[in-house]
Amino acid sequence: MATTSFASGANAAQPDAATQVEIYRRMNLIMQNDEASRKIIRSGRLMMPYYSQRGQEVIPSAISVNLNDDDKICTIYRGIHDMLAKGVPLRMLWAEIAGRVTGTCKGKGGPMHITHPASGAILTTGIVGSSMPIANGLAWAAKLDKSRQVTIANFGDGASNIGAFHESLNLASLWKLPVIFVCQNNRFAEHTRYENGTSVDQISKRAAGYGMPGVTVDGNDPFEMYAVANEAINRARDGEGPTLIEAMTFRFFGHVFGDDDFYMTKEEKSAAMAADPVPLFRAKLIATGVATEGQLVAIEQKIAADIQDAIEFALSSATPPLEELTRDVYAEGVA
Amino acid sequence: MATTSFASGANAAQPDAATQVEIYRRMNLIMQNDEASRKIIRSGRLMMPYYSQRGQEVIPSAISVNLNDDDKICTIYRGIHDMLAKGVPLRMLWAEIAGRVTGTCKGKGGPMHITHPASGAILTTGIVGSSMPIANGLAWAAKLDKSRQVTIANFGDGASNIGAFHESLNLASLWKLPVIFVCQNNRFAEHTRYENGTSVDQISKRAAGYGMPGVTVDGNDPFEMYAVANEAINRARDGEGPTLIEAMTFRFFGHVFGDDDFYMTKEEKSAAMAADPVPLFRAKLIATGVATEGQLVAIEQKIAADIQDAIEFALSSATPPLEELTRDVYAEGVA
Amino acid sequence: MSATAETKAVETKKVTIIQAINEAISEAMAADPKVIVLGEDVADREGGGVVGVTRGLSTKYGDDRVRSTPITEQAIMGAAIGAAIGGYKVVAEIMLMNFTTVAMDMIVNHAAKLRFMSGGQTGVPIVIRMMTGAGISSGGQHSDFLEAWFAHTPGLKVVLPSNPEDAKGLMLSAIADPDPVMFVECTRAYFTPTEMPVHVAPIPLGKAKITQQGTDVTIISYSEIFLRATAAAAELAKDGISVELIDLRTISPWDRETVIASVKKTGRAVIAHEAVKQFGVGAEIAATLQDELFGQLKAPIKRLGAPFTSVPFSGVLEQAFIVSVADIVAAARATLA
């Protein structure tokens, strides 16, 4: 689906075998982590607002293999997949989600506000659209530093209508910031269908209004997603400015845990789930000889064990002491 | 300059002779009023922040002849030309500018906040971009009423970068609101050149991002401006939704009264002033036999007298009584 | 039986605040075709609101009058303001109070000021509904009580009901009001079914309710914290402390007369709200009382509010963040010490 401003076919960047396996590993990690999250909420052992990312595994996995640790990402409440792909440690992530002092944010941020600068995971925001202006700032700092770092700004299709999107793309283009705007278009914003909230058939078409390359890509296809991300990231590193990537995908389990999906048809949901990118890519890796079933099973088992370990770590960790309530309001303590 | 989505050449709507003269009358009214305003400030008889509209006379004049009294406009601090073209009475306008109780808003709004619903002049805002969301609401009301009224949202080129622009165009397109977005592109936002603030070479190109017709027009050409406005207004009345019109123009006297224009070249300024649309159109009306010099002089003299009368009315009016300070905060008086 | 202080028997039913507000909007829409509703996911196709406050309304009154919007709060507020100037009475939902931050210009520079700046020519009869509150693990960006900002903004009215009956009566008045009303709903109070009269008349904005007469100390509160104040009063009664309980209901304008008269009588006051204490609503009330009742107070006015910090995620911290029954009891006791 790439537009002409992007390399395609033989010219598109291809992930090598090891990278393909790594993309799969990240996808599987996200998938298993999501399953574990929903299971633990159902079990009543953990309470939190949970925004499942199931179905959107490819996007951050195929992007993040193009990133270095010191590249930055900003994401949203539905962003644990982005965090995991970028390398936020499972134990700290789970401890944060569980509100424990061992969490990335000492339990004070929670699942909607994961931050872990050591992995380049700078911001998770709960305010629609707000990942973008701040991503610009990180990219501006990198540009001033001449560091060749890039920043990824993740957001949803619904967010592409809000003011912050517009202001951010305009500034990023004007200042040629090394930022990549990744719209994870799962076709719904809460209960609102794409076409009932968005006045253009493809969000990538808005890029032209900012003199910026824009592309719509199959966000469930690891090869397409990799190629487009690779090109955009390279361009940003080389000082050629931002790109708007609209990655088409689907969320299998509604907006928030507990959502009953009444606003979508059974058909579209089952069609999307039938095209589940995780098993599809797994089969492809085996079919193309990139990996054996045994290799993948080993990866999957390791992930399963790591998640179990992280959950146990989290649930056995202490909750934050009461002093934490008024700590970190200011650098030196509460005013 | 109209794009293909607009009628052009022989298909474009043409103002008839009487309408041409009326456009000229409004242009001349705006020009003379602007001159009187700058003169009175220089004289020290009136103090106010004044945003000259000199050079931008054509836009509201050629638009407003397509409007009815009950059509609505929203405009900005640089909007007295829009007000005059829409028919706000001179005496009340001047009294408002002079802060007198006889003003449109009893002197409480001032030049940046003129409102006169009887003329359809609903809003003058001092906040960049804010004319647009509110214009949508007026258009929504008209649509609910099935009244065939349209609303014009005026704003500057700088305002096309702010969030409210984006949100407004998206909603207007989705809801097919009878609103026309008129960007008066005078190539500067305060001291910032167009290209240093705006990431696209033509603002009208952004319309595609909202599935909306967009057009760049010579806003100093009464014929082009008339034709494009006529088509957009008719479309809005017929329920076919909004249009983005980018009207190219120039402001002769800087951002605000007292501004010394250091940020523009002498050449561009003098080129713009050499192409002053008011005398050009005057000459054309005479050359094409649409009006005689004598007719136009009579019009001009009447305008001069009306402005003089309005100024005298304003300056001899009372300032608002102190009770007005806390009146109109709520409908029934201060809480 | 009614849970109110009135004694005559009225027919009642058990409803939640969600249902009560839904009824109020529905009755207003039935009575006046100019009442319209907009906001994210408010129409039935999208579920009738994220917690169902507007459920059924688009089915009953049509999609034209109940419109789901994109996630664009400036556009929502602009549409509401413009339509209100154009003759409609608009109930606009901003899903959570924190999201007012992306529409503040529309709310405070426009909705609040247009009547004044136009010299009374245009008015903005809108109700801005929103929910908020800590305690449901939503973290720092979804839980704030920001009513003090809006109470500091001339031109706005600010309403925060604590129970279904008030929610309904106040919503009826808010919709009928010619000026913009911020209508703040606490998520924690949403789901508890409570007795409410079958017929609820509009409750005037700006009138507090004394739910319990007392002589020792006046406790002033609103929204869900008022329920905690009520529990605290019961606790204090066990020790023979007689509490006069005031539910402010409206913060701007607030009912100075009722509050001053009560504190004049008791000589002591505790003000409790969920918002952070510093520069909160309690400050205005305490500042007013010390001035109006100088020399007549038996103890300093005590204020309770959240500590000066963001709303934390972790449950233990989040519970500690919210003013508790014990906090209110202790503060009341302190005024009597």
Next chain:
Amino acid sequence: MSATAETKAVETKKVTIIQAINEAISEAMAADPKVIVLGEDVADREGGGVVGVTRGLSTKYGDDRVRSTPITEQAIMGAAIGAAIGGYKVVAEIMLMNFTTVAMDMIVNHAAKLRFMSGGQTGVPIVIRMMTGAGISSGGQHSDFLEAWFAHTPGLKVVLPSNPEDAKGLMLSAIADPDPVMFVECTRAYFTPTEMPVHVAPIPLGKAKITQQGTDVTIISYSEIFLRATAAAAELAKDGISVELIDLRTISPWDRETVIASVKKTGRAVIAHEAVKQFGVGAEIAATLQDELFGQLKAPIKRLGAPFTSVPFSGVLEQAFIVSVADIVAAARATLA
């Protein structure tokens, strides 16, 4: 000679607040290459700011470090926040305080909260500069003092200098501060040249200044209204009334100790600010004083602020809107009546 209360001779010069702030930013930029500036028209190509506060800086320190922006306050604040997290110290201009309303999400949900929500991992060392104030015929949308909103927001600091020396010293501290600081400049006070020491050291945030000792009544104020308070004190002195004058300078955190100690001594207090009185900064101070000094006050704490209305355009009304010297004199007298 210095205009300060200190007695030792220091070398001084006459500068405006505009120049003083310019000097502070320039010194900070010279000392630390990580200090950067952005905002509408702030670079010299665009005139160095709408009133020239940043004039000369882009020429001196380069266009990379002083960047003019489009008119997009959310993008400005986002760029500032991100760059600050990325290691820079950012001085961001929001031209007028009312325009914070289009960037409130960035300021209060992000800049103010990120340190807390990240458990201290990220901080946002930015200064948000803005000007405001009635009295220059700018009308309802360009003149508001909204400091109470920001003082009610944990995570922000709020500074409002009244004179060049404080403006410079406070700006130096604000830039050095690891947290976001709202730096509010009053347009009316911008242009008056005032003596200032040639070398100004950073003035700690959160410390008030007693500019005049007195025994009868404490007058507490800040920003340009403090200059009026000073004139009022001179007026009152003629009648033998001895005023202790406090310039708060920082509103959040405010200097409780200094204020309480002073009012404890005088037994009387008047608080004056330009913002509307209801739910304004004066309420927090009065509420605190009545609590801390219960039984020790000789008169109720008096608050002065604007009436509960929008800023009017017409000069007569606009002058009546702003707290005057006469208002302050009358309020102080009332405490002594």
